[in-house]
Amino acid sequence: MYRADDITFDAAGRRLLDGATAVAVPGRVTVLIGPNGAGKSTLFKVLAGELRPRHGRVTLAGADIVGVPPARLARLRAVLPQSVHVAFPFSVAEVVGIGVADGRHGQARVERALARVELSGLMGAAYDRLSGGEKQRVQLARTLVQLEAGDGPGYLLLDEPTASLDLAQQLLVLRLMRELAEEGVGVLAVLHDLNLAAMAADEIVALKGGRVAARGTPADVLTNARIAELYGITARIGWAPSTPFLLPQSAQR
């Protein structure tokens, strides 16, 4: 398992995370939700090894990731951050194959990954000319190549992977997350959209004020009381058929 346990993180004299725990489990999809400023991206960056916690540990298969060499870490887990800046005029295929395009195998992996995100037609296109949503799917394809070239199914961390995608592409990403989990990958994603979270997640972890406010199945977590506590709104909750969906109603006064 890939665990961030009891994480406390401070910045600029503020406690951004306060004893938060999140776990990516092979074969399962875990989704982090919570209001703006809850600490989701901070916890994500701690998990990814980008930020060092003040207290708590991040471990992969029992080993503290601090001691895992970066090249080994890259073969065990792939990370899709919220935004990626590509400074050079690379083609789509070059971005997708960054770091792992080893000859014929690399080329085949790049082609497979682009087909999975339905962007085969853009293989030779200039990355910097793509739309925001296309860039996001190209970056997702990059993580697929990285996982395929890695040691074992591995783990995939996604920060807001559906942020600039239309409805069809959101569903594509959800379907990919599920397929990867079925292939044994441990998937952990930050999602804002609670309906997408309900559709995607085996387990939801809800953060508020840097603490875990709730965790469990979508049906456990997405209740009226929790939604009010987390977001200060009321919501109408329906079922489709056993997955909850939410219609936000009004801010609580």
Ligand SMILES: Nc1ncnc2c1ncn2[C@@H]1O[C@H](COP(=O)(O)OP(=O)(O)OP(=O)(O)O)[C@@H](O)[C@H]1O
């Ligand atoms: N380096 C930093 N220094 C000071 N405060 C920070 C720093 N990084 C984040 N914060 C603050 O920490 C809080 C949590 O930020 P974070 O980005 O983790 O929240 P989030 O849950 O991902 O929010 P959002 O949904 O808006 O993306 C916010 O109030 C943010 O302003």
